[in-house]
Amino acid sequence: MRYILHIADPGYSSWSMRAGLILARFDIPHDLVIHRIYENPPLPMQIGLPPARTVPVLVAPDGTVIRDTLAIAEELASRHPDLPLWSADPALRILARSLAAEMHASFTALRSRCPMCLRVAYDDVPVPDDLAADLDRLEVLWSDALDRSGGPWLAGEWSVADAFFAPVAARIAGYGLPVGPTAAAYATRHLQDDAFVAWRVSGLREGADLHETVYRQPYPRREWPKEIAAKR
Numbered sequence: 001m002r003y004i005l006h007i008a009d010p011g012y013s014s015w016s017m018r019a020g021l022i023l024a025r026f027d028i029p030h031d032l033v034i035h036r037i038y039e040n041p042p043l044p045m046q047i048g049l050p051p052a053r054t055v056p057v058l059v060a061p062d063g064t065v066i067r068d069t070l071a072i073a074e075e076l077a078s079r080h081p082d083l084p085l086w087s088a089d090p091a092l093r094i095l096a097r098s099l100a101a102e103m104h105a106s107f108t109a110l111r112s113r114c115p116m117c118l119r120v121a122y123d124d125v126p127v128p129d130d131l132a133a134d135l136d137r138l139e140v141l142w143s144d145a146l147d148r149s150g151g152p153w154l155a156g157e158w159s160v161a162d163a164f165f166a167p168v169a170a171r172i173a174g175y176g177l178p179v180g181p182t183a184a185a186y187a188t189r190h191l192q193d194d195a196f197v198a199w200r201v202s203g204l205r206e207g208a209d210l211h212e213t214v215y216r217q218p219y220p221r222r223e224w225p226k227e228i229a230a231k232r
């Protein structure tokens with residue numbers, strides 16, 4: 001019995017990546033259906049599961065359709081109580097849920113100014129005040145979580161909270177964003193994680209080079225980093 005996860009361009013769709021990493025990291029049997037965000041027919045028609053409008057969309061083995069990454073994570077946790085999707089420890093579970101919820105609802109400057117792109121990395125990216133504020137908040141959240149849990153992931157073992165911040169690590173890497181030593185080490189952990197690396201490989205292979213069109217950036221390009229150096 002397998003799940004079907006509808007995603008879009010894995011090199012660019014950060015919400016797809018979050019859901020895909022959760023399924024991959026917890027070895028939940030699934031197949032991917034890959035759509036193209038900026039091709040016709042429009043994405044909702046490609047998905048073909050109205051009223052689903054965005055990706056990811058998960059179809060459970062019993063045919064139930066689940067929309068929105070947070071709802072997908074919660075439903076997977078309900079259907080697989082044996083798996084520590086949110087951590088098995090009650091206090092760390094609350095921590096993981098709080099972190100994922102804040103990521104889901106916030107960080108608008110980071111998300112709009114630095115769209116995820118797993119194909120190229122940039123130098124000399126400006127950091128206006130709203131982006132700097134988002135980076136400051138990351139430092140606070142990540143340091144607090146790693147202190148409480150003892151690491152190496154936000155809630156100790158890898159959890160949904162880490163899935164939600166994996167595309168943030170990709171943005172820090174791709175845009176060379178200035179972070180301190182704790183955030184740099186945590187983001188590097190993502191870059192070197194097998195599931196992250198496998199997702200990035202599919203992102204390099206699948207679909208058009210959107211960074212040459214809709215996501216084109218005016219900054220000089222550099223090689224994708226293997227690790228992130230602290231810049232604060």
Ligand SMILES: N[C@@H](CCC(=O)N[C@@H](CS)C(=O)NCC(=O)O)C(=O)O
Nearest residue numbers: 013014015016054055056068069070
């Ligand atoms: N709140 C949604 C956001 C999903 C989302 O915005 N997905 C993007 C791809 S990363 C999308 O489908 N964009 C197409 C569109 O907005 O038309 C979630 O958590 O799943």
